[in-house]
Amino acid sequence: MPDPDDKEFAKTLAKGLEVLAAFDRETPGMTISEVANRFGFNRAVARRIVRTLEILGYLKQERRVYSLTPRVLRLGYGYLASNKVGNVIHPILKQVTAEIDEPCSMGVLDGNEVVYVAHSPGEQRHFSVGLTVGSRLPLLTTATGRALLSRLPEDHTKSLIQEAPLDRETPKTEMNRERITTLITEARQQGYAYAEDEVEIGLASVAVPVVSAAGVLIGAINVVVNNGRVDESTLRSDYAGSLKRCAVHLAAALG
Amino acid sequence: MPDPDDKEFAKTLAKGLEVLAAFDRETPGMTISEVANRFGFNRAVARRIVRTLEILGYLKQERRVYSLTPRVLRLGYGYLASNKVGNVIHPILKQVTAEIDEPCSMGVLDGNEVVYVAHSPGEQRHFSVGLTVGSRLPLLTTATGRALLSRLPEDHTKSLIQEAPLDRETPKTEMNRERITTLITEARQQGYAYAEDEVEIGLASVAVPVVSAAGVLIGAINVVVNNGRVDESTLRSDYAGSLKRCAVHLAAALG
Structure with a gap:
């Protein structure tokens, strides 16, 4: 793999993708100055990138604030279509939702994070998880991440346990990488991973x-519930x- | 808006996005030569773009064939998150699926096409529509497209009716732009658009x-069914x- 400092590396392309990936719920829009400041680009570079993205239809501008257009969905669509998300994964996930009446999702490994590629919403309740396609979650402190780690090649699992970020999100977040190793070993033995309040x-x-x-x-499939409504033993037995x-259905349909 | 021939236009960024957007169900993978041929890039340019995308983690290589990684979902996620697809649109669409037990979707206008931003799958049947987030459909010959056109500013609707592509996909595809204008006027009056076999x-x-x-x-929300199973009057009355x-719920939640 070439070095990012290689002259073969197209820096403007990298910067453009960095800008597109930066928009989210907290930052739905940015001005050219904000792009320059956030990424440390000089203003001319920020302007060139933002306006190129506007010409291509990926960004739109309103009162100097640039935001994403639905055209960005083109860039992920090929992944979803070639991995059969619409025609194979969604219908099979839907069966789980029908069985247990809870939302379920499928996540895959992306670097040292989990990214969700499909989601089947359950019945609407007051409590509702805002997961969507492309949602990203930590690897080490989620059930989905631990389920993925339980079936990767051993060396890969070890290095991810050492290197993946570990942020304390709640007082119950497991921060000890050895204890996480034990939880992943348990997940391998049980065939499922479990996480609560982390x-x-x-x-x-x-x-x-x-x-x-x-x-x-x-990948890995998961169910998330309000733990005041569903107890741990139901999750570990019926839902698992x-x-x-x-x-098994997904593996047969996708493998 | 600057001209694409302007020196401000970052051509390498444009080419990189063109490559990422080209993968789909029919083309899940490409070699560097295939990228060069398909887009008319010289081989050095194709190689530089593809390897940059690989370094950034958006493409992976297996036996010289490059394919998308789930990292591309980062690029659309900001749109989905900032437009409340996961936490607002999905739960409301799910209510329609619960009412009529059919899959429903939300589409938005992207240039002269419809792009789907959310999908609520119905119960699995033998017949199942392979729509997913990012699926693209024609504007003039779909119910979703005509529903969008029925509520755009008049000038915009007129120019799209004249300029949007019109491909005969079936013997029933409406190919007459005047007749399409009439169908859109009817949609505006009825509050819904209808299309069958097109x-x-x-x-x-x-x-x-x-x-x-x-x-x-x-945007517009729609239901697609097998017309051997559900008749036109049910679609036009109950489903509409x-x-x-x-x-109304979506407008209140998103407006």
Whole structure:
């Protein structure tokens, strides 16, 4: 793989993608000055990148504030379509939602994070998890992340446990990497991973890896619930059981 | 807006985005030579772009074939998150699916196409529509497209009716732009648009625009069914009615 300092590395392309990826719920819009400040670009560079993205239709401007247009969805669509998210994954996830009447999702590994590629919403309740396609969550402190880690090649799992970020999000976030190693070993033995109150107080989740017949990790599927409404034993028995059956269907359909 | 021939236009950024957007179900992977041929880049340019995207983690390589990684979902996530797709749109769409037990979706205008930003799958049937976030459909021959056109400013609607692509996908595809104008006028009067057998034989769809209290078009929501299973009058009465109630909730939540 070439070095990022190589002359082969297209810096303007990298900067443009960095700008597109920076918009989120907290930062739905930025001015050219804000782009320059945030990324340490000089103003001419920031202006050139932002206006190029505007000409291409990926950004729109209103009173000097630039925000994303739906055209950015083109860039992720190829991944979703070629991985059969619409026609295979969604219908199978829907069966879990029908069985247990809770929202469920599929996540995959992206670097040292989990990214969600599909989501089947449950019945609307007062409490509702705002997950969507592209939502990112930490690897080490979520059930989905631990389910993924439980089925990666051992060296890869070890290095991710050492290197993935570990931020204390609640008083219950597990911050000890050795204890996390133990939880992942348990997940491998049980066939599911469990996490509660670690990303947000009040949320519990169970997750099951999806592994192809050839043994390749495809992703992990999970259910997140309000832990005041569903108890731990239901999650670990009934919900983990539904997810395991779903994982078998997914592996057969995707593997 | 600056000219694409302007020196301010970052051509490498444009080329990189063109490459990322080109992957889909039919083209899940490309070699460097295929990228060069498809876009008319010389081989050195194609190599520089592809390897930059690989270094950044957006493409991965297996036996010289490059394909998308889930990292591309970062680029669309900001749009979905800042437009409240996960926490507002999905739960409201889910209510329609619960009412009529059919999949429903929300689409928005992107240039002269419809792009789907949210999808609530119905119960799995033998027949299942492979729509997903980022799916693109024609504007003039779909119910969703006509619903959007029924509530755009008049000049914008007129120019899109003249300029949007019109491809004969089935023997029933409406190819007459005047007749399409009439269908859009009817949609404005009825509060919903209808299309059958135009994109694919056997599919019928009804769609309703979502318009903010200030009169700004946000998007359109639609239901697609197998027209052998659900008849036209059910679509035009019951299903259009459910969608209209949903559109009111969405407008209140998003406007």
